[in-house]
Amino acid sequence: MHTNSIIELSQSALEKNIAFLRKTFGKKVILSSVVKGNAYGHGLAEFVTMANDCGITHFSVFDVEEAKIVHTTLQDKVTIMVMGLVSDEDMEWVVTKGVEFFVFEKNRLNKAIKTAKILRKKAKIHVEIETGMNRTGFDKKELTSVIAILKKESEQLTFKGLCTHYAGAESIANYYRIDRQIKKFEEAYQYVCANNIKPEIKHSACSAASMMFPQTRMDLVRIGIMQYGLWPSPEVFVNYLNTKKSKIDPLNRVITWKSKIMNIKTVNAGEFIGYGNSFLAEKKMTIAVIPIGYSHGYSRSLSNQGRVLINGHRCVVVGSVNMNMMTVDITDIGNVKKEDEVILIGKQDEVSVSIASFSDLSNQLNYELLTRISKTIPRKIIE
Numbered sequence: 001m002h003t004n005s006i007i008e009l010s011q012s013a014l015e016k017n018i019a020f021l022r023k024t025f026g027k028k029v030i031l032s033s034v035v036k037g038n039a040y041g042h043g044l045a046e047f048v049t050m051a052n053d054c055g056i057t058h059f060s061v062f063d064v065e066e067a068k069i070v071h072t073t074l075q076d077k078v079t080i081m082v083m084g085l086v087s088d089e090d091m092e093w094v095v096t097k098g099v100e101f102f103v104f105e106k107n108r109l110n111k112a113i114k115t116a117k118i119l120r121k122k123a124k125i126h127v128e129i130e131t132g133m134n135r136t137g138f139d140k141k142e143l144t145s146v147i148a149i150l151k152k153e154s155e156q157l158t159f160k161g162l163c164t165h166y167a168g169a170e171s172i173a174n175y176y177r178i179d180r181q182i183k184k185f186e187e188a189y190q191y192v193c194a195n196n197i198k199p200e201i202k203h204s205a206c207s208a209a210s211m212m213f214p215q216t217r218m219d220l221v222r223i224g225i226m227q228y229g230l231w232p233s234p235e236v237f238v239n240y241l242n243t244k245k246s247k248i249d250p251l252n253r254v255i256t257w258k259s260k261i262m263n264i265k266t267v268n269a270g271e272f273i274g275y276g277n278s279f280l281a282e283k284k285m286t287i288a289v290i291p292i293g294y295s296h297g298y299s300r301s302l303s304n305q306g307r308v309l310i311n312g313h314r315c316v317v318v319g320s321v322n323m324n325m326m327t328v329d330i331t332d333i334g335n336v337k338k339e340d341e342v343i344l345i346g347k348q349d350e351v352s353v354s355i356a357s358f359s360d361l362s363n364q365l366n367y368e369l370l371t372r373i374s375k376t377i378p379r380k381i382i383e
């Protein structure tokens, strides 16, 4: 455990985000909570418990390791959907537990059928269609034979869903590409239905697509970043604001990351701070040392850049971020003591460090920054 810092997760913030999403999508659309990447760094077991308390009963993960954590935490109360990898070794567990999964190539489909036969239990599959992302999914020319297999093996398979994923709906620059994907997906759906076989649901939208292209919501939306209180990109946020009279952000950050000062030091003018010579004190300075570094997920690219909050003030990181420590400038804020609270992400008095500001400084996506936060930092659910 990295007990030098703590991550607090706000239940009320999550409740508000989910209420906003439900209101936006309406009752008929299933809201699947995407919790891959350790629930975007929030902590998988803790986050799914919180989301389940908000009424979420559908979770999307990347792989079986994550599916197992969700299953251990919430048992059979919820639907789990694996959007990425199910290895051969994991197929038996997945089918036994009734976990749903994307199928995007023939080997996986055949393995699912074989396993279902042995277990005498149907495999619940979502057939993924290649529409232009060029990553995973069946091509149009494979579809005829896939349909034939689905029909022939209907004793072994439940055709839960038809699905696809968009290649960058958060950016207007990709408008034509996404628009073409939406059309291709609809064609594939029509083609499947014309062959007298119908998936229970069809789905395609992530956060950005659900907001920028409402027609992509279909029967289910796979929402990651927005439930954590963040927009997929500034463009999606601006696009949303343009449709509203009130210019208030409806999303609330769920995560707060805090630590404490471990040491305070005075440095004379002309001295370098930390390793090497990336920071030279040009005047007499007071420095606070914080027991957080890149091993905890605080990127080294925030050296001489990052901001943290101490006593309600923004303080700049000086020198390089080390493996387990970093130093910040507290020269101009009075009355700071060892053990005082330090906010890395979150709010203190009326000042805040948003994830967006942080990622702008280090040129990381908000997604990337969050998922880097170490799994071993304790998580605490707060009101």
Ligand SMILES: *Cc1c(COP(=O)(O)O)cnc(C)c1O
Binding pocket: 034, 036, 083, 165, 205, 206, 207, 208, 222, 223, 224, 225, 226, 232
């Ligand atoms: C990650 C992911 C999502 C969710 O994306 P957000 O932008 O976080 O909403 C949806 N679908 C798939 C296939 C994904 O991999």
